[in-house]
Amino acid sequence: MNDWRTSLFIAYKSVTRGNKSMLALMVFILSLSFINMLFISGVLTGLWNSEVDLAINLITAHVEVTPQQKPTLKEFIPNEAQLQAQISTIPGVIATTRRYQLAGSLSFDKDKSGQMKSVSGAIIGIDPSRDQKVFTVNDIMLAGSPLTDNDTDQIVLSSALAGGYGTPSTNDLGGVKVGDKVQITYANGVMRTYTVKGIYNDIIGIFETFITAKEAESVLSVANSASQILVKVNTSRSTLASYEDRIRTLAPNLTVKNYTDLLGSIVSFERALNIISDIVSAISIAVAAVTIFVLIYVNALNKRRQIGIMKAIGIKQRIIVNAYIIQSLFYTACGLLIGGLAVFTVLRPLLIAHPIPIIVGLLNLTLAYTPLGVGLGILAFIVAGYLAGRIPAHLVAKENILTAIWG
Amino acid sequence: MQPMITVSNLKKTYPGKVPTPALRGISLEVAKGEFVALTGRSGAGKSTLLHQLGLLDTPTEGTLHLNGTDVETLSDAERTEFRLKNLGYVFQEYTTLIIELTALENVYLPHMAAGGATRHYREEAAELLRLVGLGGRLDHYPNELSGGEQQRVAIARALVNNPKILFADEPTANLDSVSAKTVLELFAKLRSEMGQTIVLITHEPEDVRPYVDRTIWLSDGLIEKIETRNARS
Numbered sequence: 238m239n240d241w242r243t244s245l246f247i248a249y250k251s252v253t254r255g256n257k258s259m260l261a262l263m264v265f266i267l268s269l270s271f272i273n274m275l276f277i278s279g280v281l282t283g284l285w286n287s288e289v290d291l292a293i294n295l296i297t298a299h300v301e302v303t304p305q306q307k308p309t310l311k312e313f314i315p316n317e318a319q320l321q322a323q324i325s326t327i328p329g330v331i332a333t334t335r336r337y338q339l340a341g342s343l344s345f346d347k348d349k350s351g352q353m354k355s356v357s358g359a360i361i362g363i364d365p366s367r368d369q370k371v372f373t374v375n376d377i378m379l380a381g382s383p384l385t386d387n388d389t390d391q392i393v394l395s396s397a398l399a400g401g402y403g404t405p406s407t408n409d410l411g412g413v414k415v416g417d418k419v420q421i422t423y424a425n426g427v428m429r430t431y432t433v434k435g436i437y438n439d440i441i442g443i444f445e446t447f448i449t450a451k452e453a454e455s456v457l458s459v460a461n462s463a464s465q466i467l468v469k470v471n472t473s474r475s476t477l478a479s480y481e482d483r484i485r486t487l488a489p490n491l492t493v494k495n496y497t498d499l500l501g502s503i504v505s506f507e508r509a510l511n512i513i514s515d516i517v518s519a520i521s522i523a524v525a526a527v528t529i530f531v532l533i534y535v536n537a538l539n540k541r542r543q544i545g546i547m548k549a550i551g552i553k554q555r556i557i558v559n560a561y562i563i564q565s566l567f568y569t570a571c572g573l574l575i576g577g578l579a580v581f582t583v584l585r586p587l588l589i590a591h592p593i594p595i596i597v598g599l600l601n602l603t604l605a606y607t608p609l610g611v612g613l614g615i616l617a618f619i620v621a622g623y624l625a626g627r628i629p630a631h632l633v634a635k636e637n638i639l640t641a642i643w644g
Numbered sequence: 645m646q647p648m649i650t651v652s653n654l655k656k657t658y659p660g661k662v663p664t665p666a667l668r669g670i671s672l673e674v675a676k677g678e679f680v681a682l683t684g685r686s687g688a689g690k691s692t693l694l695h696q697l698g699l700l701d702t703p704t705e706g707t708l709h710l711n712g713t714d715v716e717t718l719s720d721a722e723r724t725e726f727r728l729k730n731l732g733y734v735f736q737e738y739t740t741l742i743i744e745l746t747a748l749e750n751v752y753l754p755h756m757a758a759g760g761a762t763r764h765y766r767e768e769a770a771e772l773l774r775l776v777g778l779g780g781r782l783d784h785y786p787n788e789l790s791g792g793e794q795q796r797v798a799i800a801r802a803l804v805n806n807p808k809i810l811f812a813d814e815p816t817a818n819l820d821s822v823s824a825k826t827v828l829e830l831f832a833k834l835r836s837e838m839g840q841t842i843v844l845i846t847h848e849p850e851d852v853r854p855y856v857d858r859t860i861w862l863s864d865g866l867i868e869k870i871e872t873r874n875a876r877s
Binding site for chain 1: 695698701720725727731733742743744753754756757758759801805
């Protein structure tokens, strides 16, 4: 205890009476290193979160219920209305909707020359009024308007499928406009012609065509069924797993998955982001550690005579080394405080107030953090600060007293 | 009575391409409360001997007992602790103060490290500074003090833990004659009132003669002669 009191005293005097320019430089570099680490990891986490939100809002919802797979594979979920009503009673469930998944080919005669261009694609039957409570496709219409529940001869097309938006592709219809007629030949042989009511911005390339569930039932000759029931939940209220469990108790024969199961194909993207984030964090921490190390080492070398004198008058080596560790941790704490304040009180609020769009209307640059991530970053900086203070001080303090004093 | 310092065949050779013997077999005893001066020409081995006695360096050969402790058996940490609690050391150069500490802080730092109570060590340090004539300079930093004043602060610092043995390497070399006399009288007072053992290096044996019990002449790493007060009187 007394040793620490003496170390603290020496460190305090060294900081308050030491070179103020060096102190400012050290804290400045440490702040920049911490800001760099927080900013890059925050952007990458934010990017990942935004991607996931986008996928949830356009493709997967939070929880997906699909037909029975065992003991016999079923094509549809029966009594979907009753099941949706039951799911809606689970606390935290925000909305549910059903969808029919159909396959077919779409054909379009752009020049009215009798020569149709055909592409295959997924055709989704939706209940528009319920669907818009789960998904945000209606918010990204590029042209025309969304479907309504009673539309039976109209469709909404993906911009990627319609063509004419962005780079032409062999998988698009060559430039369909709102009001054009598109013929769909379903997998079961039914062929119908629809008027294009709207075109949505298919930013993530899902190539889907929307018809109403009413029309889908007409094509499939089914009723009160669904290929999927999709559920939007409040994730801050309960965990996804608990929602899944509650739904499974309602429909034990059906398959229940959450969006993380469904986004398996982009997990590698998250892994790549995590690796980048870890590398950037490691570099930031290494820069901070080397900075403290060099400055503390130079500082200690400049004071090797004084260190020798302190040892000569009986100040323990441990007290001297601890004094340098305290100084180093003080610089680190200042760097963390200033860096943290810069990110959490300036940079992050600024990006929230003035978002920088990555994809206009869909994806903004945001800084997202988890308490664990920030905590580990702080801990890593503190450990780096401790070692960067201890090692150089130890190297100098272990010198022979007379060598330290007289050189 | 057990001697405070017992040195037996102490040798110190500095390594190098051509090893340099600085002490070539010193044996001596210093009694508790004795005031001894070491003198001799430059290169005679005075400072080297004081460094060994003050545990600032380790001898190449020989044994050294301080206050009954065989210091060769002590670890580095134990030697530091021993220095803190038993020895005071005044360097030849006056620039041996900690530049970030005031005169008062420089003096009480060893006392603080030894575990003194805050109020106690501040008072004792201030008293010592008054004793060396620096009562009005307690809060001055080393760069605000003259060389002589800094040396007096260093002396006060060496005394703060009430050491059993005080080593001083030419403590008056940078002081004016008045200050030098004050310091020597202070040493004499410490010896007579507190029974302090003092070993001091001087180039001016005549100046310290009235105060010391023995003057030891060194030459070429060996004791050349010893003059005692009794022999003088």
